[in-house]
Amino acid sequence: MPEANKDVLARRPALIEQLRRLVPDGVIADQDALAAYDCDALTAYRQKPLAVVLPRSAEEVSAVLAFCHREQVRVVPRGAGTSLSGGALPLADGILLGLSRMNRIREIDLENRCAVVEPGVTNLAITKAVEAQGFYYAPDPSSQVACSIGGNVAENSGGIHCLKYGLTTNNLLGVELALIGGERIRLGGKAMEAGGLDLMGLVTGSEGLVGVVTEVTVRLLPKPEIARASLAGFPTIEDAARCVALIIAAGLIPAAMEIMDRFAMDAVETYCAPGYPRDAAAMLIVELDGIAVDVASALGRIEQIARASGAVSFSTSNSEAERTRIWAGRKAAFAAAGRIAPDMLCMDGTIPRRELARVLGRIREMAKDYGLPVANVFHAGDGNLHPLIMFDVMKDGDLEKAEKFGADILALCVEVGGVLTGEHGVGIEKRDLMPLMFAPEDLAQQERIKCAFDPDALLNPGKVFPSLSACVEGGAMHVHKGRMPFANLPRL
Amino acid sequence: MDVFTPTSEAEAAAVVAEAAEAGRSLAIEGHGSKRGLGRSIETSGVLKLSALRGIIVYEPDELVITVRAGTPLQEVEAALAEKNQCLAFEPASWSFEAGAEATIGGTVAAGVAGSRRVVLGGARDHLIGFRAVNGEGGVFKAGGRVVKNVTGYDLPKLAAASFGTLFAMTELTLRCYPRTEAPTSLVMHDLNVTQGCALLRKAVGSAWEATGFCYVPRPALDRLGAEAEGAQSLTVIRFEGSAESMAARAKGFAQALAPEASVDAGDWSQRLWSEIGQLKPFRDAQNLWRLSVPPAAAPRALQLLHPECFVADWAGGLLWLAYGAAAPSAVEVHAAAFDLGGHAMLFRAGDEMRRSVLVFAPRDEATMALTRRLKQAFDPAGILNPGRMYAGI
Numbered sequence: 001m002p003e004a005n006k007d008v009l010a011r012r013p014a015l016i017e018q019l020r021r022l023v024p025d026g027v028i029a030d031q032d033a034l035a036a037y038d039c040d041a042l043t044a045y046r047q048k049p050l051a052v053v054l055p056r057s058a059e060e061v062s063a064v065l066a067f068c069h070r071e072q073v074r075v076v077p078r079g080a081g082t083s084l085s086g087g088a089l090p091l092a093d094g095i096l097l098g099l100s101r102m103n104r105i106r107e108i109d110l111e112n113r114c115a116v117v118e119p120g121v122t123n124l125a126i127t128k129a130v131e132a133q134g135f136y137y138a139p140d141p142s143s144q145v146a147c148s149i150g151g152n153v154a155e156n157s158g159g160i161h162c163l164k165y166g167l168t169t170n171n172l173l174g175v176e177l178a179l180i181g182g183e184r185i186r187l188g189g190k191a192m193e194a195g196g197l198d199l200m201g202l203v204t205g206s207e208g209l210v211g212v213v214t215e216v217t218v219r220l221l222p223k224p225e226i227a228r229a230s231l232a233g234f235p236t237i238e239d240a241a242r243c244v245a246l247i248i249a250a251g252l253i254p255a256a257m258e259i260m261d262r263f264a265m266d267a268v269e270t271y272c273a274p275g276y277p278r279d280a281a282a283m284l285i286v287e288l289d290g291i292a293v294d295v296a297s298a299l300g301r302i303e304q305i306a307r308a309s310g311a312v313s314f315s316t317s318n319s320e321a322e323r324t325r326i327w328a329g330r331k332a333a334f335a336a337a338g339r340i341a342p343d344m345l346c347m348d349g350t351i352p353r354r355e356l357a358r359v360l361g362r363i364r365e366m367a368k369d370y371g372l373p374v375a376n377v378f379h380a381g382d383g384n385l386h387p388l389i390m391f392d393v394m395k396d397g398d399l400e401k402a403e404k405f406g407a408d409i410l411a412l413c414v415e416v417g418g419v420l421t422g423e424h425g426v427g428i429e430k431r432d433l434m435p436l437m438f439a440p441e442d443l444a445q446q447e448r449i450k451c452a453f454d455p456d457a458l459l460n461p462g463k464v465f466p467s468l469s470a471c472v473e474g475g476a477m478h479v480h481k482g483r484m485p486f487a488n489l490p491r492l
Numbered sequence: 493m494d495v496f497t498p499t500s501e502a503e504a505a506a507v508v509a510e511a512a513e514a515g516r517s518l519a520i521e522g523h524g525s526k527r528g529l530g531r532s533i534e535t536s537g538v539l540k541l542s543a544l545r546g547i548i549v550y551e552p553d554e555l556v557i558t559v560r561a562g563t564p565l566q567e568v569e570a571a572l573a574e575k576n577q578c579l580a581f582e583p584a585s586w587s588f589e590a591g592a593e594a595t596i597g598g599t600v601a602a603g604v605a606g607s608r609r610v611v612l613g614g615a616r617d618h619l620i621g622f623r624a625v626n627g628e629g630g631v632f633k634a635g636g637r638v639v640k641n642v643t644g645y646d647l648p649k650l651a652a653a654s655f656g657t658l659f660a661m662t663e664l665t666l667r668c669y670p671r672t673e674a675p676t677s678l679v680m681h682d683l684n685v686t687q688g689c690a691l692l693r694k695a696v697g698s699a700w701e702a703t704g705f706c707y708v709p710r711p712a713l714d715r716l717g718a719e720a721e722g723a724q725s726l727t728v729i730r731f732e733g734s735a736e737s738m739a740a741r742a743k744g745f746a747q748a749l750a751p752e753a754s755v756d757a758g759d760w761s762q763r764l765w766s767e768i769g770q771l772k773p774f775r776d777a778q779n780l781w782r783l784s785v786p787p788a789a790a791p792r793a794l795q796l797l798h799p800e801c802f803v804a805d806w807a808g809g810l811l812w813l814a815y816g817a818a819a820p821s822a823v824e825v826h827a828a829a830f831d832l833g834g835h836a837m838l839f840r841a842g843d844e845m846r847r848s849v850l851v852f853a854p855r856d857e858a859t860m861a862l863t864r865r866l867k868q869a870f871d872p873a874g875i876l877n878p879g880r881m882y883a884g885i
Contacts, residue, residue, distance in 0.1 A: 109786075109788075110697065111693060111787070111788040112786040112787055112788050113693075113696060113697055113787075134697075134699075135697070155642065156642045156646065158640060158642075162640055163639075166613070166617065167640065167642070169617075169646060169649065170613055170617050179858065179862070183858035184858070185856065185858050185859045185862065186856075186859075187859075189786070189833045189834070190786035190833050190834075191784040191785050191786050191809060191833060191834035191835065192605075192609055192610065192614075192784055192806055192809045192810065193603075193605070193614070193784040193835070194784075194835065195784065195835030195836075195837060195852060195853040195855075196835075196852055196853065196855055196859070196863065196881065196882075197650060197653070197654055197657075197658075197863055197866065197881075198603075198616055198649045198650055198652060198653055198654075199650075199859070199862065199863075199866075200649075201616055201646055201648075201649020201650060201652075202645060202646060202647070202649055202650045204646060204649070205642050205645070205646045206645055206646075222696075222697050222698055222699045223699060224699055224701075225699040225700075245553060248553060248554070248555060249552065249553035251576065251577075251670035252670075253669075253670065290701055291699070291700065291701060291737065291740060291741055291744070293736060293737055293740045294701075294733065294734075294737045297734070297736070297737075350636075350638040350639075350640045350641055351638065352551070352554050352556075352637065352638060353553075353554060354551075354553060354554060379640070382638070382639050382640040383638055383639075383640070384640045417637055417638070418636070418637075418638050419636045419638055419641045419643045420643045421641070421642050421643050422638070422640040422641060422642065423640060423642055424642070425642055426642075426643060426644065430643075434643075434644070437636075437643055437644075438633070438644065439632075439633075441630055441631070441632050442632045442633050442634065442644075443644075444632075445626060445630070445632040445634075445869075445870070446634075446644050446645050446647070448869035448870070449645055449647075449866065449869050451869065452862065452865035452866045452868065452869040453862065453865075464644070
């Protein structure tokens with residue numbers, strides 16, 4: 001992380017006092033209380049922030065940012081702190097700007113099929129607010145009970161149903177953003193398109209490096225007439241993966257396609273006994289939604305494809321209760337895996353679907369070489385892998401080994417034409433792997449965008465970009481291609 | 493004026509690098525089909541990308557295609573059709589110049605989005621990666637070749653609808669989609685615009701999975717040919733999918749929400765949607781505006797701006813407003829769209845008008861300042877399509 005600014009650390013008491021004037025009752029400075037904020041869901045990295053600031057309004061966010069800009073204090077935005085890539089990891093010399101108290105649903109406008117909400121509203125709360133009227137908000141990250149919509153925008157969160165309904169970026173209509181200077185800009189609104197450059201598209205997934213989301217307008221979808229899930233067991237995980245590629249190639253776009261390997265199936269069987277096939281090395285869940293006649297005909301074709309791919313079992317839900325049962329084990333998979341090993345790293349590469357079988361085979365070999373077990377539970381439909389590497393942080397060298405294993409998996413994903421992260425974000429976790437995927441000139445171009453929003457590198461520095469950059473005032477800038485040897489220098 | 497027609501990305505980069513060095517501006521185009529779109533600008537040269545042509549990789553089983561920017565749109569669509577696939581955002585050519593072919597690069601750079609925008613998104617949602625030359629002649633890539641990717645900034649979103657003002661795309665990677673048969677349309681006659689748009693919004697909010705929602709009044713019908721004789725207006729809802737599925741959905745929808753509607757599953761329906769996408773009703777309009785507004789605001793927008801001819805697509809979320817000589821001023825149109833929570837773009841007008849009025853909606857000062865800094869981040873010398881969207885940018 002960037003070296004802490006000693007001057008800022010020395011001014012801590014005065015800065016806290018001034019922040020308290022801007023956000024009365026919303027500043028946490030006590031060391032014990034700060035411990036609750038020292039990490040997000042990537043718990044291997046911890047750092048207490050200078051202070052936590054919890055604004056209640058966009059005006060307060062704006063005032064805090066303008067203040068930090070004037071005082072050259074770094075800012076790390078945080079929604080609910082569920083990032084799996086360390087996106088909300090604090091800085092010793094920076095404030096942690098928590099948006100959790102801005103949690104009101106401002107407006108539900110079903111005529112225009114949208115909801116206007118504050119950034120701290122949880123993902124699931126939006127659906128809960130409109131489901132009685134037959135609507136829902138489509139992106140459904142597994143942390144949806146807890147994760148905030150502002151964090152979803154910052155990370156461009158995905159979920160199980162992105163295959164058909166897209167990521168956060170495909171389900172937004174408008175964003176209000178506070179810039180580091182305190183200016184607030186509105187990007188989009190209730191119309192389908194915003195006009196001008198698509199700044200909302202650029203801001204979505206920018207991981208807190210360009211501004212702080214203060215309001216979000218999301219698109220609502222009508223609840224499908226029916227959703228049904230099928231469960232197929234396969235003799236090998238490669239067979240399951242091939243089945244997924246064949247379903248896509250057949251022109252079918254299911255709402256979700258999820259694979260679990262034997263290891264993960266055993267873990268959930270112990271955890272919640274969902275009754276998954278006992279004789280299979282891997283299983284595939286395929287969910288279809290839409291109107292009944294379409295769903296039935298697609299499921300018929302999928303059963304044929306699954307059987308032809310070697311499925312040893314195939315069953316389809318005939319009621320909502322059966323569908324829920326099929327999903328129960330899948331949804332508990334991460335918690336169940338967490339019971340098996342003291343620590344776990346969840347990787348997130350995406351690969352072309354036809355490479356699934358090969359890459360899964362290679363991961364199994366690597367697991368043997370590293371001597372660390374891996375469970376595979378993943379969004380097979382869009383090729384988004386989630387290998388769970390099990391390790392014990394108390395064992396000497398285990399964390400380093402697990403991280404190296406993870407990096408090898410991601411390098412493999414890039415090698416076969418894929419990417420480092422499909423939905424968890426780069427954050428701190430994959431920052432140093434960015435050069436695997438992007439050449440220096442690609443990264444330099446992205447860093448110039450960062451400079452256009454935040455020339456002093458005050459917003460979430462140290463995340464996403466591995467190289468050293470400096471923005472020069474006045475628009476023109478020099479991009480130095482500092483690489484890893486300069487690990488202690490400021491990073492964007 | 494110098495016209496450069498590079499035959500490789502490296503040549504294109506060299507042309508831009510040289511122009512940047514000399515401070516010479518460049519217009520970026522394929523075959524010039526959209527020359528009339530955006531503000532009218534004068535540049536010292538033209539960077540013509542029409543020779544960067546051809547499909548690089550098409551993987552039907554991955555639903556992904558990578559093509560050079562100058563590849564004709566028709567060529568891309570024909571290759572996809574062979575594998576029973578399509579571009580889901582229904583890229584119309586939007587061509588104003590007789591004989592000028594639309595290219596895939598220009599289509600995406602103009603942010604084209606068809607009637608399916610409501611359900612399946614626009615160009616921005618289907619471009620997943622690209623290579624480009626920035627304003628210094630530097631080549632860079634962004635995005636990837638997989639559908640789910642959050643590695644780094646989402647530059648494909650910024651590329652779509654950037655009108656060549658940030659960089660010149662050389663290669664594009666797009667999502668493909670299974671192609672469907674000819675659509676089935678549900679047609680209601682003679683609703684007024686308030687009733688028609690209300691029905692369309694109900695359709696969008698229903699579970700019947702329609703993919704098109706448009707309202708076509710008499711003047712626009714006249715320009716579509718001798719269609720629906722006697723009808724004052726048509727309110728049309730489109731269904732796509734297998735024949736069995738379309739029939740079931742159209743029937744279900746009609747029973748629930750529009751008992752008097754008639755169903756058309758023939759050529760008429762297919763032609764109607766295609767001609768609306770190609771803006772056939774506006775072929776002769778002197779001034780054409782494109783408004784994107786919250787769908788429920790459509791009737792009010794029409795009341796305020798009283799066009800000579802219009803079509804409401806996207807259940808009212810997209811309004812095409814055509815005028816002859818008696819057109820409202822650009823300021824009036826922008827103000828009305830803004831007040832209703834949307835924005836307007838002057839889509840077609842004479843050179844003089846496109847030079848002197850706001851073609852794109854004005855933005856607040858902070859957003860404009862940011863737009864300017866982003867322009868500098870890609871094109872510090874300001875030589876790529878300068879002024880095409882906003883004066884001085």
